[in-house]
Amino acid sequence: MVERPKRIRTRTKKSAAGRARLVRHAALALATLAGLSGPATAYDLPSLNLGFSSFLDGAPPAGPGWYPTQYLQVYSAGRLTDNRGRSLGLPRQDISVFASLTQLLYISPVKIGSGALGFDIIIPAIISSSADDGLGGAALKAQQGIGDLLIGPFIQFDPIMGEKGPLFFGRIEAQMILPTGRYDAAAAVNPGSNFFSFNPNVAGTxxxxxxxxxxxxxxxxxxxxxxRPNVGFGPAVLSTQAGQALHANFASEVSVTKELKLGVNGYWLQQITDTLANGVAVPGRRERVFALGPGALWALKKENFFFFNAYQEFGAENRPEGQRYVMRWVGHFN
Known part of the structure; x- marks a missing residue:
């Protein structure tokens, strides 16, 4: 008569302990799920350009001048992965984010050799987000708000021409991500990362x-x-430094009509060094993901361009794995 309650209490304690370990595991994995690159990008890395640029990326659509651009992105993931690409053991792993990016790009008449100087500014924002862990929000918490400011001076090189038109366009940019966005150390989905990043890139078409x-x-x-690292690292961790990474966008398209182009697009991310906690490397947290999907470009006259790109992610490690849909309008004026 006495032993049965004891066994029941023991199982209850084990169940509570297991649930606590699950929450700690998920919180540790979800260090900073951010808003730009996929809203969200993921656990340690900041939000990045994953799939936002696609067709004709190395070439300005209409020459020098100002290019206002508006992006809308829908990202959803039903799977959060560990360092072996396996799902975390949460009852639910549903994340959805609706994000906006507003960009202003300028290509100036000032040239250095064969390249024109320019700059671009991007203001991202998470309009809405949700995270369902099946535990009443014990492990996952989502935030909305303005994200980290991106600025980047660049050089747009003159095209290499052939007998039938351009052969190659290229650009190099020294992009920086400034920690100006909203950040909560207890949140899994954050508009901001709370640290500076240097994210240079080269683009070519x-x-x-x-x-x-x-x-x-x-x-x-x-x-x-x-x-102010994510609380999942524990109270003893006073600072973290996300590892270095390489990432790329790639696309190919063909002209169906003079105004319409159709093609395929994708992206790839690989973290190449370990994240540091209190200056010490934390193994097993490197992020990786691939994505592929269809896309379209519609040119409306010479000053308005509409892009649509869809992506299915796969091969994720230490990241969410889901679907991304990007809609983009690009204007042009001198």
Whole structure:
């Protein structure tokens, strides 16, 4: 008569302990789920350009001048992965984010050799977000608000021309991510990262024929320290530094009509160094993901361009794995 309650209490304690370990595991994995790159990008790394640039990336659509651009992105994931690509053991792993990016890009008449100087500014924002862990929010918490400001001076090189038109366009940019966005150390989905990042890139578009192009943008990422790390690291961790990474966008499209182009697009991310906690490397947290999908570009006259790109993620490690849909309008005026 006495032993049965004891066994029941023991199982209850084990169940509570297991649930607590699950929450700690999920919180540790979800260090800073952010808003730009996928809203969210993921556990340690800041929000990045994953899939936002695609067709004709190395070439300005209409020459020098001002390019206001508006992005809308829908991202959803039903799977959060560990360092072996396995799902975390949460009852639910549903994350959804609706994000906006407002960009202003300028290509000036000032030139250095064969390149025109320019700059771009991007203000991201998470309009709405939700995270369902199946535990009443014990492990996952989502935030909305303005994200980290991105600024980048660049050089847009003159095109290499052939007999039938351009053969190659190229650009190099020294992009920086400034920690100006909203950040909560207890949240899994954050608009901001709370640390500075240097994210330079090179972009190029190769014309295989006048109506068929291939574009690639390759980024390198370096991150500064975060003096308010996610609570999942524990109270003894006073600072963290996300590892370095490489990531790329790639796309190929063909002209269906003069105004419409259709193609395929994708992105890739690989963290190449370990995250640091209190200056010590934390193994097993490197992030990786691939994505592929269809896309379209509609040119409305010469000053308005509409892009739609869809992506299905796969091969994720230490990241969410889901679907991303990006809609983009690009204008132009002198």
């Amino acid at each position: 190769l014309f295989l024929t006048p109506d068929w192009t291939v574009s690639v943008r390759l980024h390198y990422l370096w991150n500064a320290s975060n003096d």
